[in-house]
Amino acid sequence: MKRDRWLLPEGMEEILPPAARHAEKVRRELVDLLDHWGYELVMPPLIEYLESLLTGVGSELDLDTFKLTDQVTGRLMGVRADMTPQAARIDAHYLRRETPVRLCYVGPVARTRPDEFGTAREPLQIGAELFGAPGVRADSEVLRLMLALLARAGFGAVHVEMGHVGIYRGLARAAHLTPEAEQELFAALARRSAPDVTALLASWSLPEGIRDAMQALIRLHGSFSEFEAAERALAGAPESVRAALAEMKAVWQAVRGLCAEVEWHFDLAELNGYGYYTGVVFAAFVGHFGRAIAQGGRYDEIGGAFGRARPAVGFGADLRLLLKLSDQPAKGGGGVFAPYRENDPALRQAISALRDQGERVIEALSDTPDEAREMGCDRELRQQNGRWTVVARQ
Numbered sequence: 001m002k003r004d005r006w007l008l009p010e011g012m013e014e015i016l017p018p019a020a021r022h023a024e025k026v027r028r029e030l031v032d033l034l035d036h037w038g039y040e041l042v043m044p045p046l047i048e049y050l051e052s053l054l055t056g057v058g059s060e061l062d063l064d065t066f067k068l069t070d071q072v073t074g075r076l077m078g079v080r081a082d083m084t085p086q087a088a089r090i091d092a093h094y095l096r097r098e099t100p101v102r103l104c105y106v107g108p109v110a111r112t113r114p115d116e117f118g119t120a121r122e123p124l125q126i127g128a129e130l131f132g133a134p135g136v137r138a139d140s141e142v143l144r145l146m147l148a149l150l151a152r153a154g155f156g157a158v159h160v161e162m163g164h165v166g167i168y169r170g171l172a173r174a175a176h177l178t179p180e181a182e183q184e185l186f187a188a189l190a191r192r193s194a195p196d197v198t199a200l201l202a203s204w205s206l207p208e209g210i211r212d213a214m215q216a217l218i219r220l221h222g223s224f225s226e227f228e229a230a231e232r233a234l235a236g237a238p239e240s241v242r243a244a245l246a247e248m249k250a251v252w253q254a255v256r257g258l259c260a261e262v263e264w265h266f267d268l269a270e271l272n273g274y275g276y277y278t279g280v281v282f283a284a285f286v287g288h289f290g291r292a293i294a295q296g297g298r299y300d301e302i303g304g305a306f307g308r309a310r311p312a313v314g315f316g317a318d319l320r321l322l323l324k325l326s327d328q329p330a331k332g333g334g335g336v337f338a339p340y341r342e343n344d345p346a347l348r349q350a351i352s353a354l355r356d357q358g359e360r361v362i363e364a365l366s367d368t369p370d371e372a373r374e375m376g377c378d379r380e381l382r383q384q385n386g387r388w389t390v391v392a393r394q
Contacts, residue, residue: 021332050065100131101130143295157286160263224252283295334379
């Protein structure tokens with residue numbers, strides 16, 4: 001059967017002019033923003049040995065990772081599905097600084113499957129990671145940076161949900177749940193199924209206070225004005241649970257006054273990434289889209305697999321998705337159309353000078369009248385009084 005050779009695999013997309021030019025402009029602005037906050041740019045390889053990619057946080061991505069055999073060594077390799085493990089490897093193995101390390105990155109990752117929203121399988125991941133700094137100060141810096149990046153990308157008013165995986169983890173530990181029971185209850189909470197949560201808790205022999213606290217998780221969400229209800233509901237919980245609750249509140253208090261357009265909510269049953277996050281988690285949403293446009297949190301000890309466990313917190317987003325959802329239009333950017341003249345040093349000098357000034361100059365390659373319009377030129381070089389001058393196109 002004859003196939004259209006121009007068709008791309010499902011979930012793979014191209015960015016065409018003028019959207020690609022706009023995407024590159026935004027990418028540069030966001031990398032500059034990350035640099036201004038002190039986050040150093042790294043450029044990890046697209047393909048690595050599989051055991052490195054699936055270490056720590058990467059183990060959650062096994063099914064999403066494209067796998068291939070290295071023809072040189074015969075070892076199994078993978079196309080990265082997330083750049084966070086690579087940043088952790090760079091911090092632990094190459095930099096090995098004693099002080100906190102701030103790293104950022106932007107580049108394509110590949111996923112074997114689209115998510116439930118049918119998004120692209122080749123996200124352009126942009127993110128930042130802070131290694132070697134525990135506590136509220138580091139968590140709040142990364143959260144503020146995420147919000148600053150979204151604002152620069154055109155998302156001023158966002159909805160942020162916060163949680164803390166230590167709350168559920170502490171309750172599960174106090175209940176002495178088996179790994180299987182912990183995972184079963186986790187799945188019920190993730191489905192937001194109150195009847196399933198109630199039935200599971202009733203089937204186990206648990207201390208009454210722990211059972212009530214676990215039962216309460218599914219309804220403990222809302223604006224931070226309602227946070228006192230969560231504190232009362234978990235007042236009798238183990239110390240580790242109350243400490244996690246206080247830590248999440250402290251991060252919110254450190255950030256809320258600096259981000260006036262943000263709508264803040266908490267959700268104690270938010271367990272996305274439970275397998276690798278260890279502390280505060282956060283995700284940003286916009287009203288017309290049903291999934292997070294950026295998310296992150298604390299994931300301590302990720303570098304342990306590379307020989308150096310350190311506190312870590314970070315966030316990531318898909319730049320392709322941000323560009324699609326942003327209200328900022330992709331404009332062609334205009335340009336200057338220059339005629340073709342042989343042996344005209346003055347014309348060549350004028351073109352070079354304009355390009356040195358940052359102008360986009362397109363030189364004519366044919367006599368087609370539409371060439372300038374097709375190239376998006378809104379001005380042209382015209383010889384007037386013996387000098388080459390930029391004028392508006394008619």
